[in-house]
Amino acid sequence: MTPRLAEEAINSRLTCLPIESLPLTQCVGGTLRENVYAERDQPPFDRVTMDGIAVESGTLRRGIKRFRIQATQAAGAPPLKLETGDLAIEVMTGAMLPVGCDCVIPVEQIEVADGYANLNAAVVSTPYHNIHRRGADGRQGALLLEAGTLLRAPEIAVAASAGMARVRVSSQPAVMVVSTGDELIEPGEPIADYQVRRSNAYAVAATLRKRGFGRIGDDHVLDDENMLRERLALHLTTHEVVVLSGGVSMGKFDLVPKVLLQLGVQEVFHKIAQRPGKPMWFGVGPSGQAVFGLPGNPVSTLLCLIRYVIPAVAAAMGTRRELPERLALAAPVTVQPALTYFLPVAIEADDWGRPWALPRPPNGSGDFLSLAGTDGFVELPPGPNTYPKGFVASVYRW
Numbered sequence: 001m002t003p004r005l006a007e008e009a010i011n012s013r014l015t016c017l018p019i020e021s022l023p024l025t026q027c028v029g030g031t032l033r034e035n036v037y038a039e040r041d042q043p044p045f046d047r048v049t050m051d052g053i054a055v056e057s058g059t060l061r062r063g064i065k066r067f068r069i070q071a072t073q074a075a076g077a078p079p080l081k082l083e084t085g086d087l088a089i090e091v092m093t094g095a096m097l098p099v100g101c102d103c104v105i106p107v108e109q110i111e112v113a114d115g116y117a118n119l120n121a122a123v124v125s126t127p128y129h130n131i132h133r134r135g136a137d138g139r140q141g142a143l144l145l146e147a148g149t150l151l152r153a154p155e156i157a158v159a160a161s162a163g164m165a166r167v168r169v170s171s172q173p174a175v176m177v178v179s180t181g182d183e184l185i186e187p188g189e190p191i192a193d194y195q196v197r198r199s200n201a202y203a204v205a206a207t208l209r210k211r212g213f214g215r216i217g218d219d220h221v222l223d224d225e226n227m228l229r230e231r232l233a234l235h236l237t238t239h240e241v242v243v244l245s246g247g248v249s250m251g252k253f254d255l256v257p258k259v260l261l262q263l264g265v266q267e268v269f270h271k272i273a274q275r276p277g278k279p280m281w282f283g284v285g286p287s288g289q290a291v292f293g294l295p296g297n298p299v300s301t302l303l304c305l306i307r308y309v310i311p312a313v314a315a316a317m318g319t320r321r322e323l324p325e326r327l328a329l330a331a332p333v334t335v336q337p338a339l340t341y342f343l344p345v346a347i348e349a350d351d352w353g354r355p356w357a358l359p360r361p362p363n364g365s366g367d368f369l370s371l372a373g374t375d376g377f378v379e380l381p382p383g384p385n386t387y388p389k390g391f392v393a394s395v396y397r398w
Ligand code: AMP
Pocket: 179, 180, 181, 183, 184, 196, 197, 198, 199, 200, 201, 245, 246, 247, 248, 249, 251, 254, 295, 296, 297, 298, 366
């Protein structure tokens, strides 16, 4: 099972998450699940783009340089009408172009005195100068945003411009993060020599929160078959996604695959041809729950979470797949085993501001201290091979 096949196996098993309608203010980071169409032409009227005066361009072309100001047209006011061609209407940026005018002369090119505007010699008399014409950016009814679009600030602005107070988005999945292991102790609690801190659960939750997931549960289970079965049975009834860390290797106390099978979670695969993170397990629960058994070694946990779990959940939310970022290696890397190699990197700019992936190999998959200060990891093809400086690889950021 290669990473690519593992990814496909996961995505083909996931069921699409339900849809809910949310106020626009709560939608950032969400996935749009309906098309958004233009409410009106954009701009909806001939929009003045400069503070100044609006006139009729034909009058300018006849050489007239002095206009009596008839009135003022502000943004947000219904359109005034130019009474005669030799008059001007003072206009503000964002105002509707007054009826009878087809040209705006910026305030910098005129002098106003005693109710008259005197024009500089250099004014341009082309029709629709300094006017953003109705429908120039888009027509009423045009498709503005497609279902599957990730809602960031520009897309939120577009939805707001289409008059949508609420939009239909994917519901957030309830994700249960379960760490396993008798040796693990919560930060803040006293700890013995033979115990280690339960850091994975924090890294997993932090990754999920950073990506906008808000419904995250946390549990810790000992390496005890009955306890594991009882707790996982409960989590499977209340969560669409369960992310386990630890307990999926070959040890006597690696009970996770066995217990999941007992609970009717169907194994899709166990093990991926990759380093680190080889023992990764994935299965699907009786009602379509996605269950990820991530290896417990902290580097493996984080890499597998980012490489597989995050994109899979995004796909289940209906988000269109984004290609991973690609960067060049800043130094050669030798890969010995015939396994895909995930290598932590720091992204650094050269003297021209171009980003490079600087290898930061950890001291094995248990060495998560070395991850602090890195930016993510690159995915390198299986060895044996030496990938030179400049070799371009997919990058996954923390
Ligand atoms: P396992 O996959 O359960 O065999 O765990 C592999 C290694 O990762 C062991 O050294 C564990 O102590 C360590 N480990 C497992 N879970 C965690 C965790 N939540 N936080 C930190 N280390 C962990």
